[in-house]
Amino acid sequence: MLWNSRAGYLFASEVDRISGAAAVLNQSASILDSQRAANLEALQPFEVVGARRLSGWRGTILHVVLPPGQRTVRASSHLAMILMRPNREIEVSTSGETARRFDAATGTLEIVPEGWERAYSWPSIQEAVVVAIGNQTLESMAKVAGSPPIELRPPRSGTVDLTALRLGRLMRQELAREQPSQIAADSLITLMGMHLVRNYNATIDWSARARGGLSETNARKLKTYINENFRRKITISQLAALSNLSESHFQQAFARTFGESPHRTIVKMRLDFAVSLMRDTDRSLAEIAFLSGFASQSHMTSTMKKFMNVTPNMIRTIRN
Secondary structure: OHHHHHHHHHHHHHHHHHHHHHHHHHHHHHHHHHHHHHHHHHHHHHOOOOOEEEEOOOOEEEEEEEOOEEEEEEOOOEEEEEEOOOEEEEEEEEOOOOOEEEEEOOOEEEEEOOOOEEEEEEOOOEEEEEEEEOHHHHHHHHHHOOOOOOOEOOOOOOOEOHHHHHHHHHHHHHHOOOOOOHHHHHHHHHHHHHHHHHHOEOOOOHHHHHOOOOOHHHHHHHHHHHHHHOOOOOOHHHHHHHHOOOHHHHHHHHHHHHOOOHHHHHHHHHHHHHHHHHHHOOOOHHHHHHHHOOOOHHHHHHHHHHHHOOOHHHHHHHHO
């Protein structure tokens, strides 16, 4: 009887443990269902015939080619829209603000935080990859990254984000497969979410995080300046002067803040821009080199081989 009582106790304990686990799973499934529903609702303005969509545990990806027109977005989840082709005179207006008009290059990133409403219009066909991530999911990513509670800060209209562009191209490639992988989609959504948390979270104390790096004001100022001018000649003295620092102090502070040298940051931006032109246009390589800020086609080719281990001709061959 003692053995039976103990066995009964252990059995009851195991039943309670399994029941508790099942309750947690049911609650998690319910949360997942509600997040997916919110993601799909947020993406609804972009749903057109031919759009490709894939939902994962962490969010939903949509690749779409939109006709000219208008779209009003009421974000029930956080939205990150990566423009996959250039477009002129896009107009955007946020509730209560004056409409802004800008020209968008390939890789322009638009963010609509959860709860925001924004209206967009574009005069020509627009291709985009749109990622929807629920606030609860993004908050969990922020905790993993060691960031404070998330408060997304949209970039200035027309901002090109080359990291987002690379992720957008991988998402587009995955969605084009005959059988897209949910695991691959979740991995890409996670990378995109962490990128948003680390680079567009208004609550991060950038100066404290940098530990001797650039101040928050200088970091943003430099990101904007380099983003707008990487195709031109940029010198260390120019960037240091912009930060009101000596050249040696500036280079150390820049590396501590961004994790790489100013030269490497500029070169990577030029290479990413050049690759986008090679894939999306039929411009000559000499013209692409000039437009991307390289001294010559041979300079672009040698730099690409050094940093990416590929050549322009290889990229064009893959495209074709």
